[in-house]
Amino acid sequence: MQRLPFATQKLPSRAVITVSGEGAKDFLQNLITTDIEGLKPGEAAYTALLQPQGKILFDFFILAQDGHYLIDCSAAQRADLIKRLTFYRLRAKVTIAESDEEVGVAPVKPANGASFTDPRAAQLGARLIAAKGSLPAGEDDAYRGGRIRLGLADTDEDIGSGDLFPHEANLDQLGGVSFKKGCFIGQEVVSRMEHRGTARNRIVPVYAPKGAPAKGTEIKAGDKLVGTLLSSAGSDGLALIRLDRLKDAVESGIGLLTETGPVHVRKPAWARFDVALPKDNEDE
CATH class of the missing domain: 3.30.1360.120 (Probable tRNA modification gtpase trme; domain 1)
Structure with a gap:
């Protein structure tokens, strides 16, 4: 970039x-x-x-x-x-x-x-x-x-x-x-x-095609809570995401939704941790 x-x-x-x-x-x-x-x-x-x-x-x-x-x-x-x-x-x-x-x-x-x-x-x-x-x-x-x-x-x-x-x-x-x-x-x-690898939650960038909703908005996969939106600018935002639940959603083919529409998680270029993404999503 x-x-x-x-x-x-x-x-x-x-x-x-x-x-x-x-x-x-x-x-x-x-x-x-x-x-x-x-x-x-x-x-x-x-x-x-x-x-x-x-x-x-x-x-x-x-x-x-x-x-x-x-x-x-x-x-x-x-x-x-x-x-x-x-x-x-x-x-x-x-x-x-x-x-x-x-x-x-x-x-x-x-x-x-x-x-x-x-x-x-x-x-x-x-x-x-x-x-x-x-x-x-x-x-x-x-x-x-x-x-x-x-x-x-x-x-x-x-x-x-x-x-x-x-x-x-x-x-x-x-x-x-x-x-x-x-x-x-x-x-x-x-x-x-660090040594046990027990960090399940991470702040990651997200993209909301219809515009990012308000801070605190829940992000769900079906009925399961996956994360919460934090700061945003236009369609881009940051969210605190449960990575294990994100992985389950991706493997099940379930998209992430908020009250205003879909949300797509991105993996930042600097991240060394795994982020489950659909095959048609490109990393940052």
Whole structure:
């Protein structure tokens, strides 16, 4: 897929946290799902902070800078994320603070400034962290539609807080979980799901020829619930799908339906898990 044609713009739904101090790296490394030990200044990772029970509390991007880290997170969750990080700080020599910088996206990574190629999918261009007021406002339809078509979940629209395991939101597929680093919060549960292969639910892209219905709409195969629609843009959407039930439906020749019409599941190009598709459906 070619790079998506969206213009440089700010994302009002995102905000920035600064984590600094001599203990910043070790502090974050012991909490989050990704291994940031080797991150060099200017490099970024997609990651999450989990409940002890293994479900996602916050998913975010973390950008290494000289002597500190910038967190690109949901603006609606920023205060709660700072509160949670502060709770875990204890005696660590770390400063956690809101930043007045804003987050944006651009088709390509600029030569200067705090920016990074989206670590989930290079097709989504670059994410920018810039001074307040420096990024142009604009409609995010092209960016948002591209995100959805690529099968990438959004914090506010799709993932939420405390609802999904990392595997269900595909963090294991998108570099958002390290299974080789030392302990992190919720690691035991997440590692068990990985080794036992017990993740039955996954967020996947879907296509609804008659237009995607509202968020929360049930997707069924006959009388059996297969999934629930999440965010959508036009006829494209994301849905949380029970893959075993999808497989049963495909093998039985039963199509997926919502209250507004048929829905077709797609397998994103980055997915390493199996997605049952009818023979006449092409993968992403």
